[in-house]
Amino acid sequence: MPTSLAAVADDAATCTRCALAGGRTNVVFGMGDPTSDLMFIGEGPGAEEDKQGLPFVGRSGQLLDRLMAEELGLTRDRVYIANVVKCRPPNNRDPLPDEIAACRPYLEAQLELIAPKVVVTLGKFAGQLLLGSKEGITRLRGHSYPFATGVLVPTVHPAYVLRGGGEPMAQMRADLVRAKQALAEAGSTLVTTAPGTVR
Ligand code: SF4
DSSP states (O other): OOSOHHHHHHHHHTOOSSGGGGGOSSOOOOEEOTTOSEEEEESOOOHHHHHHTOSSOSHHHHHHHHHIIIIIOOOGGGSEEEESSSSOOGGGOOOOHHHHHHHHHHHHHHHHHHOOSEEEEESHHHHHHHHTOOOOHHHHTTSOEEETTEEEEEEOOHHHHHHHOHHHHHHHHHHHHHHHHHHHHTTOTTTOSSTTOOO
């Protein structure tokens, strides 16, 4: 088992395990509270994320921040946010299977060290990867699944919500409420102010 998140991040910072290394500006390892009960996992960095070296800092990230605040009462410094692949796929294309496989040890180390009670996957790739499923996101979402140290709640990607409007927005809100309930059931202080109460 890796000893610390910082050590894993240091390793990733110079990683050349897949071809995505050639086109990146920055490795986008992850950000937030490394002891959080809640972890969000997206697909891969976009242009703004690659530029800043931080996950979900473009328009999708702004929407994620907004819905996180409205549905969970949380700011991003209280959760941990990462992606399946840590380097930007060119032209925002989907990550390829060999790239996902090459990068997977970093995500697994993050999950092991953070040990979140609830994982929310954003979009098809993260949901399929962590659930070992080939189902589309519309079938996967809407449910909670037992997962490693707790519960996994798949939802749609915020970029899809930005494109799709009302229905995906309602789906994502409902899934975040599901995540909040899972946190409460796990006794997480992120959403409980006293035993049995959900903030
Ligand atoms: S995407 Fe992952 S495996 Fe590929 S170079 Fe970046 S850090 Fe390494």
